[in-house]
Amino acid sequence: MMPSLTCFKFRFTPSWPMSILAILFFSLFVRLGFWQIHRADEKTKMIVAQKTQEKQKPVPWSAKKKLPVQYERITLKGHYLSQVFLLDNQHHKHQFGYDVLSPLQLSDGSIIVIDRGWVPGELTRRILPNIQVPQGRIELQGMAYFPSKNQWVLGPAIEEKGNKMIILERVDDQLFSQVLQKSVAPFIIRLDKQDTNGFVREWETVSMPPQRHLAYALQWFAMALVILIIFVALNLKKENEKTSQ
Numbered sequence: 001m002m003p004s005l006t007c008f009k010f011r012f013t014p015s016w017p018m019s020i021l022a023i024l025f026f027s028l029f030v031r032l033g034f035w036q037i038h039r040a041d042e043k044t045k046m047i048v049a050q051k052t053q054e055k056q057k058p059v060p061w062s063a064k065k066k067l068p069v070q071y072e073r074i075t076l077k078g079h080y081l082s083q084v085f086l087l088d089n090q091h092h093k094h095q096f097g098y099d100v101l102s103p104l105q106l107s108d109g110s111i112i113v114i115d116r117g118w119v120p121g122e123l124t125r126r127i128l129p130n131i132q133v134p135q136g137r138i139e140l141q142g143m144a145y146f147p148s149k150n151q152w153v154l155g156p157a158i159e160e161k162g163n164k165m166i167i168l169e170r171v172d173d174q175l176f177s178q179v180l181q182k183s184v185a186p187f188i189i190r191l192d193k194q195d196t197n198g199f200v201r202e203w204e205t206v207s208m209p210p211q212r213h214l215a216y217a218l219q220w221f222a223m224a225l226v227i228l229i230i231f232v233a234l235n236l237k238k239e240n241e242k243t244s245q
Contacts, residue, residue: 014235022231026224033220040213043206046070050143050205058141063110067187068144075141076189078106080114083164083180084131087171090118092200097121100131100199101168101188103180104140112185113176114142117199128165134197142189145203147171 014022050071058073068074086098097120104114119129147170157175159167166179176184191198 011237012232012235013237014231018231018235022227026227026231029220029224029227033217033224036213036217036220040210040217043208043210043213047205047210053143062106063108063185067185070144070146072144073141074144074189075139076104076106076112077137077139078104078112079137080104080133080135081111081180082133083166084133085113085166085168085176085179086121086128086131087115087168089169092118092120092202095120096123098129098167100129101171102133103176103184104189110185111176111180111182113171113173113188114140115145115188115190115203116195116197117191117201119199125167128161131165138197140189140191140195140197142191142195144187145190146187 049069053069053071053073056073058075061068061074061076081103083103085101085103087101088098090097090099097118099118100116102114102116103111105111119131121129157169157172158179161167168175171188173184173186190203191201193201
């Protein structure tokens, strides 16, 4: 009598609901992975742009000239207005504080907000830092910075504290214009460290380095691969067939 052999055949039988879910999550994870790669490329370009501009000599700027490029070093002449803006929820070496933003009025009447650096704050926010505003006409230099338009905040964006001290939740030229009742340049100046009228000035070009974005991209792609493997494994059925020899 001839012995029988068992042969295995596989049949792929996914259901429509499971197929739709698998495609949905696979596509989502792949898209998130490519988005992280795109962000890594953006951050790399930002770092390169800043390092390139840091090597350039600062140039005089006025409202009659075209807007500077991101991170361009420029010089300004004018006088500080009496208002002081404190950008809330800023941290330095794990300590809570504020960035001090002072509006500078140029000789032609135009206004540019100067980021004079970070100062420590009190966690209860009952006591605000005592900020002195330089008097008279001054000359300063710093780096042009265009804040992101995609800034999300909870609650009111402006909180007036009296004595011409105003708490801000985000940097926005429209908010500055609203308070000052004057047009304000769409960029700010990060004051050079050599200026004696500033505070702690250690701004990061990017909050998250490109390498971390690439690591996140790898994680998203790995999750997409896991989804694909699970989908195939759950829907690949094995069938037995006996053959005689």
